[in-house]
Amino acid sequence: MAASSSRNGRSAGRRARQGLTLVELVLAMVVIGVGLAGVMLAYSTVGRGSADPLVQRQMQAIAEELIEEIALKPYAASANDAPTTDCARDTWNDIGDYAGYATTGRICGIDGVPIAALAGYSVRVAIEPVALGGISAARRISVTVSRSGSADLTLRTWRTDYAS
Structure with a gap:
């Protein structure tokens, strides 16, 4: 009975992929932080010479x-x-x-x-x-x-x- 092994038509493998692990969250924050640092560096360079x-x-x-x-x-x-x-x-x-x-x-x-x-x-x-x-x-x-x-x-x- 294949229907009883899945819940609401979803397989068990798909359900395990729905969230993010702690490692993935930390890695995403590091990547976003490095990107923001680069953008802020560009803005500060422009701001210094704007006068x-x-x-x-x-x-x-x-x-x-x-x-x-x-x-x-x-x-x-x-x-x-x-x-x-x-x-x-x-x-x-x-x-x-x-x-x-x-x-x-x-x-x-x-x-x-x-x-x-x-x-x-x-x-x-x-x-x-x-x-x-x-x-x-x-x-x-x-x-x-x-x-x-x-x-x-x-x-x-x-x-x-x-x-x-």
């Missing part, structure tokens, strides 16, 4: 603004007051006035007022005469922005005395 694009973009904006400010000045203007040693640049009237301009730990507006949101950034300006494709009246303008914990960012442009 870098913001700092880099801010440094780029500072450098672009200062390069544009310098490039819009005349190549050589009539004499003006000597460049000040503080942050103010409002009396500067040609690109030569910006040579050697530098701040440490602060960025200032053209009027010399430090911009509080940019505390910690520093800027250096170098203006050098260069021969540019046969044009002798040319200068290379380099603006370097730095912040502790980040690589320096340098933007360069060239300015010629096209008006003379």
Whole structure:
């Protein structure tokens, strides 16, 4: 009587396979734990560097603004007051006035007022005469922005005395 040897139509071999052993549970937990550790490592690596694009973009904006400010000045203007040693640049009237301009730990507006949101950034300006494709009246303008914990960012442009 085959029907009496199985309970509700199930065989005895099938019934023994329905649960998990303690070894299988421990092994499953180890595999899941290792997988989660790998995922968390990936997230922590991404999270550590997530502020870098913001700092880099801010440094780029500072450098672009200062390069544009310098490039819009005349190549050589009539004499003006000597460049000040503080942050103010409002009396500067040609690109030569910006040579050697530098701040440490602060960025200032053209009027010399430090911009509080940019505390910690520093800027250096170098203006050098260069021969540019046969044009002798040319200068290379380099603006370097730095912040502790980040690589320096340098933007360069060239300015010629096209008006003379």
